[in-house]
Amino acid sequence: MSFFERVNKFVVVWTLSILFSILVAVRLIFAYIVHCTSIPWKPKDRILMEQPACFSDPTYGTHKYATVNRIRLHYVESGDKSKPLMIFVHGFPEMWYSWRHQITEFNKEYWVVAIDQRGYNQSEKPRGKHNYKIENMIVDLRALVHHLNRKQCILVAHDWGAFVGWEFVEQNKEMVQKYVMMGVPSRRQYYKLALSTMDQFKRSWYFFVFKFPYLAEELLTAGDYAIFYEMWNRKFTDNFTEDDLEAYKYVFSKSGAITAALNYYRANSSFICEPAREKDDGAKGMFILGQRDAAISHAACIVMANECPKLRVEVIPGANHFVHQDAPKATNTLIHDFLGPASNYKVETLT
Template structure:
C-alpha cells in the first residue's frame, strides 16, 4: 500500500494529498464498520447505544488548587481557560491534545504556579470554549493565531509554551512563525510536523499507525464511532493512568458538549484542506530553546519521529520517559522535574 501511495504522489506537490487521504479514509471506514458490528453483536445494544447525559461538569474541575476559571474573547471566539499563580509572574501557557482538555495539565499547574502565571486553555472546539463549525475553522493558521491572541489578551508579550499531542504541533508552528512571543517551548509527545510527514512517507509502520488521520477525513462515521458505548476511547487512552471515575468524566464531559466531537475531529480535517497545503510543504524551523519529553511507550508514533530533528530544532534537548502517550499525567513527577531543570538552565 505504501508503494502505491508514493507512486501516486501522496503528500506531494503534484497531486493534492487530500483526495488520497479521503480514499484511504473510506477503506478504514469499512474496517471500522465491521468493528462496530462486532461490538454490537458481542456487547449488545444496551452497551452500543449507551450515552450518559452530562449537563454540568464534574466537581473535580472546581478544585481551587488547580486555579480559577475564566474566558478570553479573541478572534470572534470565546476561549475557556483555567489560571493559577500571580499575574505578576511570567506566563506559562499550556496547550492540550486530542481528545483532552485543560484538565490534562492539573499536575503541572500545581507544580509551576509558584513561579509562573500558569494558564491552561480549552482550545477551540474543546470543553467550554466555542466550537465553530467547518474544517476551515481549524486550519493551522487559525489555531496558531488563537495562541498569539491569547498571549496578548492575557496581558503578556511572550510566554513559556507547553504543548502535548496536537498542542505540540501548534506550539512548534507558533515558535516558527512568531518566535518573539515564545521564550522557551516544552513539547510532550508531540511530533514535529515536518519530521512527522517525512517519517509518514517512508516508514510503513508509522503509515499504518496513522490510520485514524485518514479515517477522520470522512464525514459522520468518525463522530458516531467515537460516541458508541459512551466514549470508550478514553479507556484505552488512559489505561496506564490512575484516574478516578470522576476524572474520566472530565474528558467525556468535554467531548459530549453539543458539536464537540465534530469540532475536535476537524483539527485533522483542517490539516489536509487545500488552504493548508502550503503549510504542509514548508519546513517548520524552530530556533527557540526547546525541551522534548517523550514517553517511549507511545503507541501512535514510532521513535523515528524523535530523531533527525537538528535541521528543524536548532536548540533542542531530548528526554525520554518510561511512559505512554499521556506522559505528563502518567509520570507527572518525572515530567515536572525535567521541565524544572530545563527552565532553570
C-alpha cells in the same frame, strides 16, 4: 510543491482514508454483533448532570474567558501575575484539565494559564471545519498572549497543542522564551513519517479515519466513550482516576463537542505543509515523548533532532502518549530541569 504532487497526495490520502475507514466500520459492526447485549453502545445521557466537582476545584485556579481572534476562549489561571507567564496548550481529546498535574506544580514560580482550545470544553465551537485550520489556532494563541498583556511566554504543549506550538514558535520566535512540546513532532515531520515509514504509517490509522464524518463520531462514542478508557490502556492509576474519565466523558458528551475536536483532523489532513518561513534551531526547546506512545514512532525523536540540532530530546520510560498525565512527576522534573530558575525569565508587559 507542484500541482501534480498535490493531486497525487490528495488521491493517496483519500484512498488510505477510505481503506482504513472500511476496516474500522467492519470492526465496529462485528463488535456490535458480538457484544450487543453486554455493552451500552449509546452514550449515557449526561445533559442534566452537574459539572464534575474537579472542574470547580479552587486548587487549579480561576476560570476566565477572553475573546481573541473573534473566538471566545476559556482558560484557567493560577499563580502570581507578576511572575513569568507559562501557557499550557492541550491536544486531542483533552482540555485545560489535562494539565492539572502541571498547574499545581508550576503555579508557585509562574503565572500559569491552561487554555481550552477553540472547539473544546467551555471555549466557543465555531461550525465548519475551515474554522479549525491550524493557522487559526496560531493566531488564537498569539492574540491570547497579547490579551494577557505580555510580550513573551513559556509555551508548554501536547499533541494537537504541540502541532500548533511548533508552528507558533517558527512564526513568533520573539514571543517565546522557552518551549516544551510533547507527544508529536512538527506537523511537517509527522506527515513525512506517516507516508514514508511503515511504523508511523500503522500508528496513524486514526488520522485517516477521522477525516470521515459520522464514522469517526460513532467510533469515539461507542460503548459510552469506551475509547477514552482504551487510550489509558484499560486501567486507572493515581494519575488518571475513574472520576477523571467521567470528567472527560462529561465534556465530550456536550452537543457538537466530538465533531469540533475531530475538525482539527478534517481541516488539516491534506498531509501538505508549507516549508518553514524561518527554521528553528531548537535552542529554546525541548521535545518529550513517552516510551510506550502508541500514536507516535520513536523515529520522531530522530527527525526532530535533525531538524532542530540544538533541541533537547527526552523519552520518558514506560509512559504512554499522554505523558504529562501518565508520568507527571517525570514530566515535571524534566521541565524544571530544562527551564531552570523562574528568575531567569524577564517579565515584559505590553502596557
